[in-house]
Amino acid sequence: MMNWFASMKPVVQAIESILACRNPGEHTIRLLSTTFYLRGDVPISIGQAVGHAMAAHLVEDVKFSVMTGTYDIVDMVEDDLVTSARNFMLFFDACPSAFGGLTALDLENLRFGESDIANVLITCKRLKRLRLYNCDSGDCSTLPVEHSHLSELSIVHCSLERVMLN
Template sequence: MAAHLVESAKFSVMTGKYEISDMAENDLITFATNFMLFFDACPSAFGGLTTLDLENLRFGESDISNVLITCKCLRHLRLYNCDSGVCSTLQVEHARLRELSIVQCMVERVELKWLPQLTTMVFEGWPQFQDPLFIGHVPLLEVVSLTNLALRYDKTVFLSEFLSGTSIRDPKLAFNSEKIWVQPEFPTPCLASVFSQLRFVNLLHLPEGHDLTWTMYILEAAPLLKELYMMVWDHACNMEIDETKRKEEAYSEDKGVEWDLVAADFQHHSLVTLVIFGFESEDCFVSYVRRVLVAAVNLEDVFLYSGLKCGSCPDKKKLVRYPWTEWQRISLNERLNAGIESVAILHYGEMWPGHLAKMEHPKCSMLKAKKGFAA
């Protein structure tokens, strides 16, 4: 490894604990101290690593920087609950890093300063500080996954600012069945630059019972978008459902966002596929699909699936079909197509191969492994 003759080498720190609430600060410091003692004892071996997975570590101020400097061959870095102290700043510079996953790290700010080879970033769970993400030189960044649970007092995010300096292709935005943390925007040069290369958009765990019209701003700002996926699901297994705790912990009951400012004559010429998980025959769904049918003049397929149900979280999922009867399908077709000239085909039956996998793209492979370990 020291001579860089190994093509792929992975090192993982597994502390045996998954829930952050189970971790004491002293545990984080102890785990990090032990790791750095081992790291400092064999820098040549770490110099040949291509993948590094770390969890539950509270580093010293310069430790993460030293790790990145030593691991010159690193292509994949995944951090889970790692920081240099609460409200610290995580600065990342590396010549070869291609994939970066930052999950539930209690840092005030992540700065992607110089990552010329980075193509994929997963950023899940950030404290609500001003400007938690700074993106510097990342010219190849295309795939971005952003997941956060927004509380009542949390401000919404302008993606034109949050992702400024990028031209991403495949974003996933996940909301944990709680408040929408994205603020729709009027088309601006900055927003147009960020969305100019969008091909596939994935909106995951949108809260149930709220208007979806706000997502039209993405279509308006992304002229090359071909596929739009969304999952509407109040997933009770992953939510705080105790009403007293929801009030005490400032969960929002007003989870939606209002936006109906897209031009009436707006047309989108690239979108060919719309997929909705969690579809119901409520007016908010029907009116939204009708708007897309009108705007997306070259739309080919609309897949309307009912909600995902899990028998034993997090793995055992099954898809419930909607509508269930032929009469319901005919009735829904009439409601969706009334007064609209569209060649798009509406699909209600069995889920097509690959749709569920696409809903989960991109994801942190380390987090998936940890969930399996915890189960």
């Protein structure tokens, strides 16, 4: 059986190739949407390719849907959520230019550190849509949401005591 990471290498190469072969300034990219699992170096490779594309081309909307591959939230343990959130933050820290241009972000199954969501919102300056599925910052956590462009916030199966919108 082929290793999952090895099987994703051609996908990452295809994304990089498609984005690299466009002539800068020739046409605006209307929507650049990627959905991927938070495993190995694949997200970082995709994030860097998207960041390079945004630096070279006009891109109207950019969406990341970041999945963990775990769908049965009843069986998830706290360590899984924490580990997934750490992996997401490594990806986030490695790709600031991609996240700086995002207009939509879908996240699932993450237990963030106290300031992680605030850092994401600060970095994602163009963010219009944020979807959190089974995300929190621990027991009875508060989610402070302050963002000038955010017009759609979707919170599903999140253990939050309250959400503060500013």
